[in-house]
Amino acid sequence: MDAGAPTPGGGPQSTADLTTFVQNLLTQMQSRFQQMSDSIITRIDEMGDRVDDLERSVGELIAQADDEGATNAATNAEGGDAVAAKR
Template sequence: MDGHDSEDPKQSTADMTAFVQNLLQQMQSRFQTMSDSIITKIDEMGSRIDELEQSIDDLRAEMGVEGTPPPASKSSDEPKTPAGST
């Protein structure tokens, strides 16, 4: 029984070491998954911002072509100009 008792602490230490290593590997895997997800979302956000900037540039170009005379200052005085607002 003495031999068996002396192996229990060694076995328990080995089990604890294996448990901790497994736990650390799981944590690393989860952090990697979260990191990849965050990077993907940041890339998607960057693409959306690029699309938004392009849309704004397109709208500015359309307004520059269609609204050469500045009706914005007169639109508050004359709200009956829907052609300039649309």
């Protein structure tokens, strides 16, 4: 087979062509993997931000519940004193 003759299937015809083809393929693959990696990292960062927001909201709800519980306890204590004074 002649080095310049086309190969079946229209593939690379020489070692240099094959090398160039493989290098281009690897470059494309590397680019795609980099894009996927960047996308995954972005999504992880966004998820981290959402988790931080959720933690902050839960903390605020707990603080609010504690404040309401303290207010209710104080109201009940005052109400109990008023009932005892009426007796």
